Amino acid sequence: MKIAVLGTGVVGQTLAAKLSELEHEVMIGCRNTTEVLARNKPDNFGRPPFKDWLAKYEDIKLGTFGVAAELGELIINATNGMGTMEALKLAGEKNLSNKIILDVSNPLDFSKGFPPSLFVCNTDSLAEQIQREYPDAKVVKSLNTMNAYVITNPSVVPGDHNVFVNGNDESAKAKVKELLNSFGWKNENIIDMGDIKTARGTEMYVFFWAMLYGTFQTGNFNIKIMK
Amino acid sequence: MKIAVLGTGVVGQTLAAKLSELEHEVMIGCRNTTEVLARNKPDNFGRPPFKDWLAKYEDIKLGTFGVAAELGELIINATNGMGTMEALKLAGEKNLSNKIILDVSNPLDFSKGFPPSLFVCNTDSLAEQIQREYPDAKVVKSLNTMNAYVITNPSVVPGDHNVFVNGNDESAKAKVKELLNSFGWKNENIIDMGDIKTARGTEMYVFFWAMLYGTFQTGNFNIKIMK
Numbered sequence: 001m002k003i004a005v006l007g008t009g010v011v012g013q014t015l016a017a018k019l020s021e022l023e024h025e026v027m028i029g030c031r032n033t034t035e036v037l038a039r040n041k042p043d044n045f046g047r048p049p050f051k052d053w054l055a056k057y058e059d060i061k062l063g064t065f066g067v068a069a070e071l072g073e074l075i076i077n078a079t080n081g082m083g084t085m086e087a088l089k090l091a092g093e094k095n096l097s098n099k100i101i102l103d104v105s106n107p108l109d110f111s112k113g114f115p116p117s118l119f120v121c122n123t124d125s126l127a128e129q130i131q132r133e134y135p136d137a138k139v140v141k142s143l144n145t146m147n148a149y150v151i152t153n154p155s156v157v158p159g160d161h162n163v164f165v166n167g168n169d170e171s172a173k174a175k176v177k178e179l180l181n182s183f184g185w186k187n188e189n190i191i192d193m194g195d196i197k198t199a200r201g202t203e204m205y206v207f208f209w210a211m212l213y214g215t216f217q218t219g220n221f222n223i224k225i226m227k
Numbered sequence: 228m229k230i231a232v233l234g235t236g237v238v239g240q241t242l243a244a245k246l247s248e249l250e251h252e253v254m255i256g257c258r259n260t261t262e263v264l265a266r267n268k269p270d271n272f273g274r275p276p277f278k279d280w281l282a283k284y285e286d287i288k289l290g291t292f293g294v295a296a297e298l299g300e301l302i303i304n305a306t307n308g309m310g311t312m313e314a315l316k317l318a319g320e321k322n323l324s325n326k327i328i329l330d331v332s333n334p335l336d337f338s339k340g341f342p343p344s345l346f347v348c349n350t351d352s353l354a355e356q357i358q359r360e361y362p363d364a365k366v367v368k369s370l371n372t373m374n375a376y377v378i379t380n381p382s383v384v385p386g387d388h389n390v391f392v393n394g395n396d397e398s399a400k401a402k403v404k405e406l407l408n409s410f411g412w413k414n415e416n417i418i419d420m421g422d423i424k425t426a427r428g429t430e431m432y433v434f435f436w437a438m439l440y441g442t443f444q445t446g447n448f449n450i451k452i453m454k
Binding site: 117122158192200212214 | 342344345348349350384385386387388418419420421424425427428429431432434435437438439441442443445447448449450451452453454
């Protein structure tokens with residue numbers, strides 16, 4: 001499948017690499033390709049410059065948000081939550097129309113350090129904002145409750161544990177579940193919580209996740225629902 | 228130990244019954260004993276009137292918030308989150324001073340139906356509000372991430388799963404952990420997240436819990452951290 005991965009951070013990179021390995025045609029979308037390729041210093045987390053990472057994956061293309069979204073049959077929003085609405089605007093409404101937007105972002109604001117805060121929560125969510133802004137798109141929230149390494153390889157965390165899916169469109173959720181399967185997520189570990197409003201739950205969970213990250217000093221964990 | 232359980236709802240009742248069974252001296256605190264004992268209809272959840280429940284437990288006393296808090300060496304806040312600050316005010320600052328307040332409440336507002344919202348979250352928490360208002364008390368947040376039946380009997384949910392503890396005072400947390408042990412919580416399933424600020428995490432988790440309650444149509448579940 002042709003997949004646009006919006007966002008050049010660790011989540012975008014890890015997803016793009018995995019999708020390319022799975023033989024999808026992947027284009028990473030960014031605001032400004034020249035600027036992204038000109039970066040020559042490690043990022044804030046000490047990862048190598050984007051162009052050095054990209055050089056290792058000859059099948060992964062880079063384009064603007066608009067070019068990537070036009071190509072993508074499926075759009076993955078892996079942008080920083082703070083920049084999501086602007087990125088989607090640049091992607092262009094016509095390039096999102098009738099497509100699945102798999103939203104893996106979180107509305108985290110780290111501008112005041114740790115703990116972060118959520119810039120939308122409680123009575124609304126980023127996923128709902130996206131769905132409202134692009135009513136013709138099929139927004140599915142998923143994979144936002146764990147780090148990039150667990151997202152693309154659930155066996156990083158031993159044993160069974162869960163991933164959640166939220167969205168209004170059943171066929172879009174079914175398609176996303178297939179993608180999760182291809183990452184290694186078993187059907188019995190995928191919990192469909194319901195419509196897009198339930199994304200408020202998984203987005204607020206991420207605040208708890210961030211607190212546990214502080215406690216454990218690692219992000220390689222996940223939760224299993226016991227009942 | 229002499230324990231005051233503030234709150235006459237299902238959480239207060241279930242905790243009081245368990246603590247009495249464990250041979251603690253328990254007094255339930257309420258705003259107005261006459262009013263509580265005069266209730267003669269089932270509550271909103273179809274449970275029998277409080278006086279009928281209380282009649283089954285001859286060792287459990289009922290008093291005002293002030294009388295109960297004065298008696299209690301340990302204070303458990305099992306009030307509705309919306310009424311917590313008022314209940315503690317009625318309990319009286321001098322009756323809370325130097326005592327452990329085990330806060331099991333949640334800042335849930337169901338006034339607009341389901342899903343609820345949190346009336347404090349993100350940059351503050353109810354537990355922090357209590358600690359700020361009563362700096363001489365030792366506030367420990369715990370047990371707010373599951374329903375009353377799981378709180379007092381973790382085996383309601385099969386297998387290992389977790390309970391969280393948040394608070395500034397190490398000795399108070401140690402005491403609460405002993406109480407959790409007496410309910411059946413194994414040490415390895417108790418996660419100390421850190422200071423009282425981390426209660427933001429468990430309180431925001433409860434929104435996710437409420438969403439899952441909507442999905443599962445039962446509250447008899449919990450999470451296990453996998454790592």
